[in-house]
Amino acid sequence: MKTVFRLTIFLSLFFGTTANCQSKMVSIKGGKYIPLYGRESLQVKISDFYMDVYPVTNQEFLQFVIKNPKWRKSMAKNIFADKNYLVRWKSDTALNSTQSLKAPITNVSWFVAKEYCECQGKRLPTIDEWEYVAMANENIPDARKLKNYNEFILGWYEKPKTFNNEIGSTFKNYWGVYDLHGLVWEWTSDFNSVLISGESRNDVDKDSNLFCGSAALNATDLMNYAAFMRYAFRGSINANYAIKNLGFRCVKDKKG
Amino acid sequence: MNYLKYIAIMSVALLALSACNVGNSKNKNEVLYQCPMKCEAEKTYQAEGACPVCKMDLKPMAAADEKILGTDEISETSIFNLTTKWNTEKGNTILLEDLKGKTLVMVMIYTTCKAACPRLVADMRNIEKQIPKALISKINFVFVSIDPETDTPEKLKAFAIENFMDDDQHTFLQGTESGVREFSNVLAVKYKQISPMDFSHSNIISVFSPQGELVHQQEGLGVDNKVTISKIIETVNK
Numbered sequence: 001m002k003t004v005f006r007l008t009i010f011l012s013l014f015f016g017t018t019a020n021c022q023s024k025m026v027s028i029k030g031g032k033y034i035p036l037y038g039r040e041s042l043q044v045k046i047s048d049f050y051m052d053v054y055p056v057t058n059q060e061f062l063q064f065v066i067k068n069p070k071w072r073k074s075m076a077k078n079i080f081a082d083k084n085y086l087v088r089w090k091s092d093t094a095l096n097s098t099q100s101l102k103a104p105i106t107n108v109s110w111f112v113a114k115e116y117c118e119c120q121g122k123r124l125p126t127i128d129e130w131e132y133v134a135m136a137n138e139n140i141p142d143a144r145k146l147k148n149y150n151e152f153i154l155g156w157y158e159k160p161k162t163f164n165n166e167i168g169s170t171f172k173n174y175w176g177v178y179d180l181h182g183l184v185w186e187w188t189s190d191f192n193s194v195l196i197s198g199e200s201r202n203d204v205d206k207d208s209n210l211f212c213g214s215a216a217l218n219a220t221d222l223m224n225y226a227a228f229m230r231y232a233f234r235g236s237i238n239a240n241y242a243i244k245n246l247g248f249r250c251v252k253d254k255k256g
Numbered sequence: 257m258n259y260l261k262y263i264a265i266m267s268v269a270l271l272a273l274s275a276c277n278v279g280n281s282k283n284k285n286e287v288l289y290q291c292p293m294k295c296e297a298e299k300t301y302q303a304e305g306a307c308p309v310c311k312m313d314l315k316p317m318a319a320a321d322e323k324i325l326g327t328d329e330i331s332e333t334s335i336f337n338l339t340t341k342w343n344t345e346k347g348n349t350i351l352l353e354d355l356k357g358k359t360l361v362m363v364m365i366y367t368t369c370k371a372a373c374p375r376l377v378a379d380m381r382n383i384e385k386q387i388p389k390a391l392i393s394k395i396n397f398v399f400v401s402i403d404p405e406t407d408t409p410e411k412l413k414a415f416a417i418e419n420f421m422d423d424d425q426h427t428f429l430q431g432t433e434s435g436v437r438e439f440s441n442v443l444a445v446k447y448k449q450i451s452p453m454d455f456s457h458s459n460i461i462s463v464f465s466p467q468g469e470l471v472h473q474q475e476g477l478g479v480d481n482k483v484t485i486s487k488i489i490e491t492v493n494k
Contacts, residue, residue: 068309069297078332079442110441114434119309189434192441193448195456239441 023060023120025050025252026176028133033142035131036227044128051125051133052249054167054178055186056116059101061108064116066093071112080111084242102166104184104247110239113187113248122250124189127234129251131227134181136174144227153226156182163245181226185233187248194235289314293339310339330356334468335442340435342400345412345428352439352468355427358396359491360464364436364445366403367415368453375477376459377419383461384425386485394492398427402447402455404436443473465491 030046065071065086072092076085087107088096095101108116110124117123125133137143137152144150156162163184170182180186237243288300295309305314330336336353343349363380365373380397387395399421401407407415412428415421421428431439440447447457461484463472472487 068295069299070295075297077337079334079337111438114438115309190437190448192437192444192446195446195448195458235446238444239438 023056023250024053026053027254028129028175028177028251031132031141033132033135035128036231044132046129046132048254049125049129050252050254051129051175051177052122052251053176055104055184055247055249056113057101057167058095058099058103058105061105061116062093062095062101064119068115068119071115076109076112078240080240081109082240082242084244085109085112087242088244098164100164100166103164104167104179106163106184106244106247107242108187108247109242110187110191114189116248117250120250122252124187124248125251126190127188127193127231130180130186130188131230133173133175133177136177138171139174141174150226153181157226157229163247184245184247185230185243187246188234191234191237192239194231291315312339330467331469333470335439335464335470336468338435338438338442340431340438342429342431342435343409344430345409345416345422347409355396355398356468357466358394359466359488360396360398360462360468361488362398362400362443362462362464363460364400364402364440364443364447364457366401366455367407367411368403369455372457372459372477376461379461379474379478379481381419383481383485383488386481387488391489391492392425395425395488396427397421397425398429400429400431400436400439402436402440402445402457403449404430404433406453443470463487463491465494 028046028049028051030048032043032045034042035044065073069075073086073089074092084107088099090096114124135142135144137146137149162182165183167183168178170179172178173180237246288302289304290300291307291310292312292315293307293310295307301314306312307314330353336351336356338352341349341351361380361383363376365376367373377399380399384392384395384397399412401412407428407430409428409430412430413422416426416428443460443462445458445460447455449455459475459477461474462470463484465471471491472484474481474484
């Protein structure tokens with residue numbers, strides 16, 4: 001009787017760890033930093049949190065839509081995902097033959113990315129959290145001033161179709177996180193907090209009263225062109241857009 | 257041998273529990289429960305509980321069916337597809353769907369705003385003034401707070417009174433942080449907290465049909481509101 005009892009405990013532990021479909025995460029130690037955009041010399045405080053080591057893959061997302069039929073290609077509502085949602089998939093539950101299971105999921109909207117993370121008991125990272133982790137190169141937590149760090153990112157922007165590559169194919173950074181640069185762009189929970197009004201691109205006066213408060217954009221380090229591109233991209237998209245080089249990963253709060 | 261069987265059943269049950277969804281075996285003699293939003297399509301549960309996706313309480317199947325038969329289906333682009341909860345200045349908790357039936361004129365503001373919000377509220381008032389009196393009862397002017405932490409139902413009520421908007425034609429909503437972010441994304445409104453009391457935000461007034469579909473958006477402050485007004489009248493008369 002005792003052995004049976006033990007066996008049951010063992011089995012429950014075994015299934016408990018293997019079947020809850022959680023992807024690997026690493027711990028990120030919080031801190032303060034000045035993001036590219038924000039008010040000049042305004043430090044942002046980041047609390048400790050966990051981040052997915054890799055972006056969500058085609059395979060993981062496939063499992064998600066199998067369990068959540070309302071997010072299948074044919075069922076997703078237009079308000080939550082535009083017509084490019086999973087556009088390359090062969091069917092509701094099958095990838096295209098050219099798509100790798102281990103490649104990052106793309107062509108997904110903000111709404112579905114948010115719900116995917118919530119289903120795992122996680123959430124999307126904020127812009128500040130994402131940028132904080134992405135400042136790191138292989139060796140140091142803030143490599144933004146290094147020439148080769150910026151060159152790597154800008155070099156990637158010129159490479160076509162990196163979204164077809166598999167996760168883990170770029171470098172492992174200081175925190176143990178892969179693929180923040182070099183694979184796909186990623187959704188953040190508050191991407192729509194990037195306010196780009198007319199005056200950030202030119203001095204056309206007619207757009208200047210589109211936004212309350214003074215212009216939110218104010219580059220603290222224009223040298224960091226790579227990051228500028230990310231903010232500009234976030235400022236230009238809507239939450240139901242499904243874009244072929246835009247994926248996501250999840251994070252989780254550290255309790256207590 | 258019986259133990260083995262028991263272990264097998266246990267492990268299957270555990271597998272089902274530890275996945276993202278709970279199992280869905282059916283039993284004819286029991287009442288089945290289903291998420292009222294059908295987050296998981298036709299999936300049913302044997303016991304009461306909350307939907308693992310949207311966290312709403314599961315409804316007994318028969319009741320859920322009745323509800324769907326009783327109302328018109330909402331379209332794919334309707335804002336009534338959003339399932340987050342909101343507190344009103346009157347102290348009620350509602351879903352956006354509860355606003356169904358009236359033409360909606362919506363704007364996102366925060367009550368401590370000193371710069372653009374008073375002008376946005378003035379813009380809303382100007383629009384309201386130019387609409388024929390007979391049509392007003394078919395319109396709901398909705399103010400959604402982008403600062404849910406500060407703008408409690410009490411604060412919103414005070415704001416409504418202060419602006420002579422404390423009546424049935426005006427609704428003020430307090431959401432959750434993530435609910436407001438989601439709603440702003442549906443409206444394509446951008447906003448950012450720049451200090452504990454201050455936000456930058458885009459100034460957009462949106463018009464929705466009684467079924468929750470976006471009809472028109474007016475961008476900017478103090479802009480010519482003729483098109484917006486004609487769109488509202490057109491929508492009400494439809």
